[in-house]
Amino acid sequence: MSDVEVTVIVNDESVEPKLKTVHGLSLLIEAYGRVILFDLGPSSEALQHNAYLLNVDLSLVDALVISHLHSDHVGGAPYLGWVAPSTTSYLPYATGCNFAQYIKRNGLNPVEVLDWTQIYPGIHISKSIHGPPWEQSLIVETPSGNILFTGCCHPGLGTFVSEVERKVGKIRAVIGGLHLSRAPISIVEKTAIYLLGKKILSVPLHCSGRELLEYLSKANPSLIIKAGAGSQITL
Numbered sequence: 001m002s003d004v005e006v007t008v009i010v011n012d013e014s015v016e017p018k019l020k021t022v023h024g025l026s027l028l029i030e031a032y033g034r035v036i037l038f039d040l041g042p043s044s045e046a047l048q049h050n051a052y053l054l055n056v057d058l059s060l061v062d063a064l065v066i067s068h069l070h071s072d073h074v075g076g077a078p079y080l081g082w083v084a085p086s087t088t089s090y091l092p093y094a095t096g097c098n099f100a101q102y103i104k105r106n107g108l109n110p111v112e113v114l115d116w117t118q119i120y121p122g123i124h125i126s127k128s129i130h131g132p133p134w135e136q137s138l139i140v141e142t143p144s145g146n147i148l149f150t151g152c153c154h155p156g157l158g159t160f161v162s163e164v165e166r167k168v169g170k171i172r173a174v175i176g177g178l179h180l181s182r183a184p185i186s187i188v189e190k191t192a193i194y195l196l197g198k199k200i201l202s203v204p205l206h207c208s209g210r211e212l213l214e215y216l217s218k219a220n221p222s223l224i225i226k227a228g229a230g231s232q233i234t235l
């Protein structure tokens with residue numbers, strides 16, 4: 001099995017007019033027979049509404065991975081706890097008691113990730129890197145290279161890519177927030193050139209901004225996928 005299926009449940013932009021479009025991120029990832037929810041979006045309302053319209057059954061989620069503790073990534077915990085109680089929820093390093101209690105209060109089972117962790121065969125959580133805040137990424141191995149999932153990428157994309165390639169090898173695709181929506185154009189261009197040079201396919205979401213998408217679309221359309229809430233992507 002090599003295909004990785006990603007459904008964008010919550011995002012700042014949508015490809016489906018009926019979906020709620022809110023600042024935040026939540027991705028459903030299906031790989032190696034496992035179902036992983038990567039981040040929760042800003043609210044239960046957005047998560048529930050969009051999951052329902054997309055026919056996504058969150059009771060089937062095997063594990064939750066929280067990239068970092070910003071509110072636009074953690075707000076949907078009450079809904080997930082309601083539909084999938086006791087789900088193992090992997091939290092980034094230095095989470096603190098208050099947030100772990102919040103996860104617990106909502107019926108989920110918090111586990112703080114202290115270092116690189118393989119949660120299932122072929123599926124890893126990176127060690128957290130300080131942005132601020134501490135942020136972890138999710139990596140799914142495929143025969144043609146690794147897929148990197150990022151929440152906001154506060155520590156910087158290059159920092160994550162180097163750490164992931166050091167530990168698990170070549171990245172062929174990155175999907176998620178890249179934190180470039182308010183970055184100077186010189187930084188956006190630097191990031192685009194970096195991605196093009198490494199031939200990494202990008203699926204920029206959430207806080208990535210339009211400039212990166214436009215730059216990559218012109219430079220090499222085969223290395224970019226335009227997506228939003230409602231997109232289903234096979235990688």
Ligand SMILES: [Zn+2]
Pocket residue numbers: 024025070072073151152177206207
């Ligand atoms: Zn964010």
Ligand SMILES: [Zn+2]
Pocket residue numbers: 068070151152154
């Ligand atoms: Zn953030």
